Amino acid sequence: MDEILFALLKKGAHVGYIRISTSQIAEICGMSQQNASRRIIELEKGEILKRVGKDIKVTDLGFGMVKEEYLELKKIFEIKKMQLKGKIIEGAGQGKYYMSLEHYKKNIEKNFGFVPYPGTLNVKIRKEDIGKRERILTKDLIIIKGFATKNRSFGELFCYPARINKINCVIVFPLRTHHEKDVIEIVAKENLRKKLKGKIIIEVD
Amino acid sequence: MDEILFALLKKGAHVGYIRISTSQIAEICGMSQQNASRRIIELEKGEILKRVGKDIKVTDLGFGMVKEEYLELKKIFEIKKMQLKGKIIEGAGQGKYYMSLEHYKKNIEKNFGFVPYPGTLNVKIRKEDIGKRERILTKDLIIIKGFATKNRSFGELFCYPARINKINCVIVFPLRTHHEKDVIEIVAKENLRKKLKGKIIIEVD
DNA sequence: ATTACTAAGATTCGAGTAC
DNA sequence: TGTACTCGAATCTTAGTAA
Numbered sequence: 407m408d409e410i411l412f413a414l415l416k417k418g419a420h421v422g423y424i425r426i427s428t429s430q431i432a433e434i435c436g437m438s439q440q441n442a443s444r445r446i447i448e449l450e451k452g453e454i455l456k457r458v459g460k461d462i463k464v465t466d467l468g469f470g471m472v473k474e475e476y477l478e479l480k481k482i483f484e485i486k487k488m489q490l491k492g493k494i495i496e497g498a499g500q501g502k503y504y505m506s507l508e509h510y511k512k513n514i515e516k517n518f519g520f521v522p523y524p525g526t527l528n529v530k531i532r533k534e535d536i537g538k539r540e541r542i543l544t545k546d547l548i549i550i551k552g553f554a555t556k557n558r559s560f561g562e563l564f565c566y567p568a569r570i571n572k573i574n575c576v577i578v579f580p581l582r583t584h585h586e587k588d589v590i591e592i593v594a595k596e597n598l599r600k601k602l603k604g605k606i607i608i609e610v611d
Numbered sequence: 612m613d614e615i616l617f618a619l620l621k622k623g624a625h626v627g628y629i630r631i632s633t634s635q636i637a638e639i640c641g642m643s644q645q646n647a648s649r650r651i652i653e654l655e656k657g658e659i660l661k662r663v664g665k666d667i668k669v670t671d672l673g674f675g676m677v678k679e680e681y682l683e684l685k686k687i688f689e690i691k692k693m694q695l696k697g698k699i700i701e702g703a704g705q706g707k708y709y710m711s712l713e714h715y716k717k718n719i720e721k722n723f724g725f726v727p728y729p730g731t732l733n734v735k736i737r738k739e740d741i742g743k744r745e746r747i748l749t750k751d752l753i754i755i756k757g758f759a760t761k762n763r764s765f766g767e768l769f770c771y772p773a774r775i776n777k778i779n780c781v782i783v784f785p786l787r788t789h790h791e792k793d794v795i796e797i798v799a800k801e802n803l804r805k806k807l808k809g810k811i812i813i814e815v816d
Numbered sequence: 817a818t819t820a821c822t823a824a825g826a827t828t829c830g831a832g833t834a835c
Numbered sequence: 836t837g838t839a840c841t842c843g844a845a846t847c848t849t850a851g852t853a854a
Contacts, residue, residue: 415687416687417745418745418746420687421752421784422784427817427818428818429817437849438849438850439820440819440821440849440850441849443820444820445847472684472687475612476684476687479680479684481621482620482625482681483678483681516694540674541678543678551742551743553739554739632836632837632838633837633838633839634838642830643830643831644837645830645832646828646829648840649828649829649839649840650828652839818854819853819854821852821853822850822851822852822853824851825850826847826848826849827846828847829844829845829846830845831844832841833841834841
């Protein structure tokens with residue numbers, strides 16, 4: 407997709423005019439100001455964008471075009487229910503820290519209806535299911551926003567409702583921290599580590 | 612997004628190898644066979660695609676790249692019900708002026724079933740919800756067209772039905788005037804400023 | 817500060833064609 | 836049938852600069 411259009415949509419230029427200079431757009435898209443200017447003129451000619459003074463917006467036509475592409479992508483990514491198998495491993499303890507923070511506890515409760523047990527269960531996914539882990543990210547999700555204290559900031563949490571050995575749970579992907587590609591972090595109401603043993607089956611709709 | 616990659620994903624080349632010729636790809640993408648061939652070689656070099664004999668698939672890297680773009684688009688198109696927290700601040704008085712104009716009063720009533728109190732409530736959104744403010748703009752909305760007198764013209768109003776501390780209200784985004792990025796303007800039947808105190812919770816579906 | 821023109825350089829493309 | 840090379844043309848991008 408056109409990178410300028412994409413950048414403008416991220417800024418919310420599909421609903422109202424936003425004020426942004428060609429240099430700023432160039433910066434975001436990693437191109438020269440001159441090129442950004444030229445391409446915006448092109449997009450304007452094609453009625454993808456509209457400018458009024460220093461303000462710019464994406465037209466309905468432009469929005470519709472991106473939406474079409476989005477719907478195609480959605481078809482590709484919205485795969486049906488899946489199962490991942492694996493086993494419990496020891497975590498680094500960072501999940502426990504996160505789940506002890508009031509912000510995350512509160513938001514998990516608000517969105518999923520339970521106060522999370524202060525700890526996360528780390529499940530190492532078997533080799534053949536590693537690809538599926540990536541695809542979880544394309545499912546319906548709830549994003550818990552990050553927050554900041556004066557000392558540090560905490561990132562977004564991507565949350566996916568799921569079941570682990572038939573128990574309702576939430577798969578959490580902390581956005582900032584980098585995880586092993588074969589490990590999934592689970593949050594639930596109860597202490598899963600005590601309750602679960604041996605083979606683990608995670609189901610995502 | 613790369614159109615060849617897109618075409619291959621549509622064919623399911625992320626699930627397993629598919630058999631497709633460069634001419635077929637060229638046909639789908641509206642380009643020459645030679646160009647399709649060259650670009651596939653490039654994608655292969657970048658480990659976006661992998662070929663074995665006449666079969667081709669999209670690698671995890673390639674799939675991941677598209678997935679990232681998809682997730683960005685998903686944020687733009689499909690953010691569900693949300694809550695924004697903040698507190699009441701003093702407005703510039705311009706909202707009051709707008710809401711005293713017959714045109715806007717009439718159209719608010721027509722679309723939302725109440726005559727607005729002649730004034731708007733300005734809510735300063737807490738830091739971590741500022742991103743959500745942008746995303747309100749992607750929700751279903753009613754646009755009240757602008758109008759002009761011989762002296763001046765009045766811009767469009769983007770209106771989003773919402774609730775403020777459980778009271779039905781309308782979030783209004785005046786298009787022309789530029790607002791602080793952390794302030795939301797609210798219109799309701801009653802004088803909200805008198806009724807509400809302390810912490811404010813705005814809900815948008 | 818901006819935006820956007822021109823000219824030149826860089827990249828991408830399609831036609832012809834070999835294998 | 837296929838794929839993929841060369842090469843000239845078309846397109847896109849950047850630098851310099853005017854307004």
